[in-house]
Amino acid sequence: MTAYETSLTVLKELFQRDCQFVLSTCKDQMPSSRCVDTYYTNGSFWIVTYAKSQKVREIMANPNVALCSNLFRFSGKAYNCGHPLKTENSAIRSELIKAFEPWYFKHNDEGDEAMCYVKVEVEHGFFFKDGTGYDVDFLTQEAKQFPFEMDIMVLN
16 A cells, blocks of 8 residues: 555544534635634545635635644645535535534524535645654645654643
8 A cells, every 4th residue: 555545544534523623714815714623535624614604705715725733734725515405515415414413403504595515625734643644745646654753742
């Protein structure tokens, strides 16, 4: 298995569930950040949100975004994929409902036409697991794999 293939397996293990990240967008040449719940599948992180929110308006103006949590970081392009009940969103909707089951319907109104899914297509990422770091270029499908021990204290 190549380093890239291994990195994809680890990526799924770490992030194919409800994960909190800081999503950074850009507004008027300045970073704009907020916490979001994400779910990773097939090369993209997904966010359930509202089309009229500041983050979606900023993504529509500039799709370049970054995601960060602890020492994990990703960058890529984000897109408003529209309402969850659109036919093309049916498969991801099933995954998101399952991943976000404790709160999906409690905090989202699919009867609201402004509800939407945002897809972050990852271009670059850094993450680690079990003493191994992964620096991944998703565009060229190349990854560097190296020993990595987090020695920074993260306080909650």
